[in-house]
Amino acid sequence: SNCRRRKFKLLIMFYGVRYRMKHSLKYFYTASSQVPNFPEFVVVGMVDEVQIVQFDSNTMKTVSKQDWMNRNIDEHAQQVFKANIEIGKAALNQTGGVHIVQRMYGCEWDDETNEVDGYEQFGYDGEDFIIFDLQTETWVAPKQQAVVTKHKWDSNKAFLTSAKNYYTQICPEWVKKYLNYGWRSLMRTVLPSVSLLQKSSSSAISCHATGFYPDRAEMMWRKDGEETHEGVEIGEILTNNDGTFQMSVNLDLRSVPAEDWRRYDCVFQFSGINENVTTTLDKTAIRTNEGKKIIRNDEYLLFVFVPIVTAALVLAVVALIGFIIYKKKTGDIFSVLPGCKLKQASGQSDDTVTVLS
Structure with missing residues (x-):
């Protein structure tokens, strides 16, 4: 309603800069057969290019991607798309193998002019198969194999009327509802x-x-x-x-x-x-690597790691010399060498040892 639109605009003006834009609601359905490590059925929903929900046949769960989102996916759709794969295989004379059916549908709503637009298209094995033209209320068949489906769907006037009603009335209303639910997140603007x-x-x-x-x-x-x-x-x-x-x-x-x-x-x-x-181009404000000559990882490691290791090594050597002097006086030199084992060499007397790492 006009009253709702005015309230919606006031909300945007109060919580952020008012600007005109087109808002969208999109759904992506993917059904596959014999694709390794991939669910047979996946649904992804997006509002203004932000993912709001996901469902897949492996988990059989609908996962809300936004804390304000709570919507159920019609599990019946999974069975429908499995049937679509079989229809596509038959239309293209395919009997088996890896195949994918995709459906993308949704709408756009201009929050200033209140204009709406809708779209729906099916793909098969990565190519457009059949597309709905909302302006002419007909289906377009980019592939010859989809002509039979086009004629069948074009002749179903009740189906066309229902599709038009969804894309011009129902879908835009859902866009507004989702924007109302998640306006704090979806309508925010953050400068960089x-x-x-x-x-x-x-x-x-x-x-x-x-x-x-x-x-x-x-x-x-x-x-x-x-x-x-x-x-x-x-x-x-x-x-x-x-x-x-x-x-x-x-x-x-x-x-x-x-x-x-x-x-x-x-x-x-x-x-x-x-x-x-x-941002004015000020040469003094430019961040650059000029003069550092540290671009490759090996150069960086050499530049940074070697001095650290050298310093640590010097300290270790000094400490070791001190310990050796001390232990030499006590007759126990090798016990201070970490990682070394004492082994009696073959043919040597008991009081002779060989140091092995």
């Missing part, structure tokens, strides 16, 4: 820590942002306040272990005089949010 990095004076300068959330973000280099693409390489967004994200954007300034470097700055910003992190 940004650093300037450079391997050597001949390397590109990397503007590295880490610890940000969500992943709807972009980075750029600007020159004199205008975005520049010359010498710029944008890296992909990667996931950190704590669920936050990181990314980098590199800038090659080998042909730019050092006095012009301050004309550049790096900008991190979330998509749709009027808030960013700007």
